[in-house]
Amino acid sequence: MTNDFPSYLCEKITHYMYTPSEHSKNVVMVPCAIFEKDGQLFAAQRSSTMSLPLKWEFPGGKVDEGETETEALHREIMEELSIEIEIGPRLAPAYKEDPSRNRIICLVPYICRIMSSPIILTEHAQYKWIRMDQLLKLDWADADLEVLDTYLKYKDQRLLCRNKAKVRV
Numbered sequence: 001m002t003n004d005f006p007s008y009l010c011e012k013i014t015h016y017m018y019t020p021s022e023h024s025k026n027v028v029m030v031p032c033a034i035f036e037k038d039g040q041l042f043a044a045q046r047s048s049t050m051s052l053p054l055k056w057e058f059p060g061g062k063v064d065e066g067e068t069e070t071e072a073l074h075r076e077i078m079e080e081l082s083i084e085i086e087i088g089p090r091l092a093p094a095y096k097e098d099p100s101r102n103r104i105i106c107l108v109p110y111i112c113r114i115m116s117s118p119i120i121l122t123e124h125a126q127y128k129w130i131r132m133d134q135l136l137k138l139d140w141a142d143a144d145l146e147v148l149d150t151y152l153k154y155k156d157q158r159l160l161c162r163n164k165a166k167v168r169v
């Protein structure tokens with residue numbers, strides 16, 4: 001996959017503003033995977049025993065010490081969904097405060113492809129492939145909702161570029 005998404009999306013400054021007291025907070029990097037198939041997106045529902053119970057999210061998880069984001073993403077997806085993936089473009093992260101644990105979650109979306117089957121869930125309650133026009137009906141975790149917005153803007157931008165290219169020909 002090519003990494004040709006618009007640079008403003010990579011460099012987008014999120015609305016999160018640091019104040020002096022917040023410098024002491026841990027920033028936890030959480031790469032997550034966006035899968036698209038036949039115009040539908042993959043969403044996983046957190047189980048009732050996980051934090052953010054029953055919220056919908058893009059699967060992924062925290063980077064361990066010594067790991068890169070993409071290594072962590074391969075590992076987390078294998079652990080959670082039992083599949084191999086190919087990792088493509090990295091989009092702009094979403095930052096969310098987690099006051100209960102005095103940390104800031106940095107959710108980093110990657111557009112990915114599923115490379116093996118079957119999907120076997122080990123942690124989530126369920127997963128669904130959701131049509132684009134149904135996406136906002138799910139009860140998303142906050143950071144995932146922002147990631148979804150970033151992804152939809154990225155898609156629109158690509159479509160626009162493709163159409164412009166066609167007009168020029």
Ligand SMILES: Nc1nc2c([nH]c(=O)n2[C@@H]2O[C@H](COP(=O)(O)OP(=O)(O)OP(=O)(O)O)[C@@H](O)[C@H]2O)c(=O)[nH]1
Nearest residue numbers: 030050051052057060061062096098105141142143144
């Ligand atoms: N995906 C997602 N995770 C969030 C959000 N806000 C937030 O605090 N988190 C936290 O970020 C962490 C995501 O990493 P993870 O999926 O590997 O975490 P986990 O449930 O396995 O473990 P943990 O609850 O012990 O940290 C979770 O602790 C989750 O509660 C959010 O909006 N979206």
